[in-house]
Amino acid sequence: MASRAGSGSGFGRFLLGFLSGLVLVVAGLTVYFKFGKPPVAVADKPFPFEKRMLRHPVNLRVDRELTGPPFGTSQDVFEAGAHIYMADCASCHGTPQNDAPFAKHMYPKAPQLWKRGGQDNSIGITETETGRSYWKVAHGIRLTGMPAYSNTLTETQIWQVTLLLKHAGDKLPDPVLAILKQ
Numbered sequence: 001m002a003s004r005a006g007s008g009s010g011f012g013r014f015l016l017g018f019l020s021g022l023v024l025v026v027a028g029l030t031v032y033f034k035f036g037k038p039p040v041a042v043a044d045k046p047f048p049f050e051k052r053m054l055r056h057p058v059n060l061r062v063d064r065e066l067t068g069p070p071f072g073t074s075q076d077v078f079e080a081g082a083h084i085y086m087a088d089c090a091s092c093h094g095t096p097q098n099d100a101p102f103a104k105h106m107y108p109k110a111p112q113l114w115k116r117g118g119q120d121n122s123i124g125i126t127e128t129e130t131g132r133s134y135w136k137v138a139h140g141i142r143l144t145g146m147p148a149y150s151n152t153l154t155e156t157q158i159w160q161v162t163l164l165l166k167h168a169g170d171k172l173p174d175p176v177l178a179i180l181k182q
Contacts (some may be wrong), residue, residue, distance in 0.1 A: 046107070058141060066131040069159050075173045081164030082179035084157050088149065089113075096168075096180050106145050113165055114180075124168025134162045 032038065039046055071077065086095070092110040094100045103110040116123055125133045137158050140148030149158060164176075172180075 044107075053143070062132050062135045065135060066129055067134065068129075068131055069134070069163060070155075071159070073163050073167060075176065077160050078164050078167070078172055078176040079179060080157070081160035081162075082176050084153065084161045085164060086179060086182060088153070089161065092145070096177070108144055110145065114168060122169050125162070125165040126169070130162055130166050133165060134158055137162060 037044075039050075085093075090100065092100050092103055092106070094103065094112040094114050096114040099112045099115060100110065103112060111117070113124055136146060137153075138148065138150040138155075140146045153161075164172075
């Protein structure tokens, strides 16, 4: 009899310990969010792993929905993309002459797309697939401040901006550069 009671009480103790631990975690999180200082302001220190939290799911979704541009590049495409960029993107992502002044105060910081950077010290969006950039502009990215433009721009307009940024490090035509200087 003693051995049966001992094995049953071992599982019961495990279950009680597990449930107690779960209750303590939930209670601790509740107290922290109610009375603590969770990082909600842009300047607050982020949660551990917060920057990486969406990277993997975003990449998986983009990989499933990846498409290519329905047209090629031309001066007309770049000019249209430059007009859209100046109206909708420059305030966060800067221009060839200027970084966006408040971008460094965003969380996460908005990348300055006309500034050299990244592993290859390039300008613009150097991702191998333009479809990745298109997806991010069209759908936005939660918890980053990047809005979805698929409700305000057409598919063609999103591709025009994407192709402009893909070729930002190339020699762009003078009329395009003139638009980006306005």
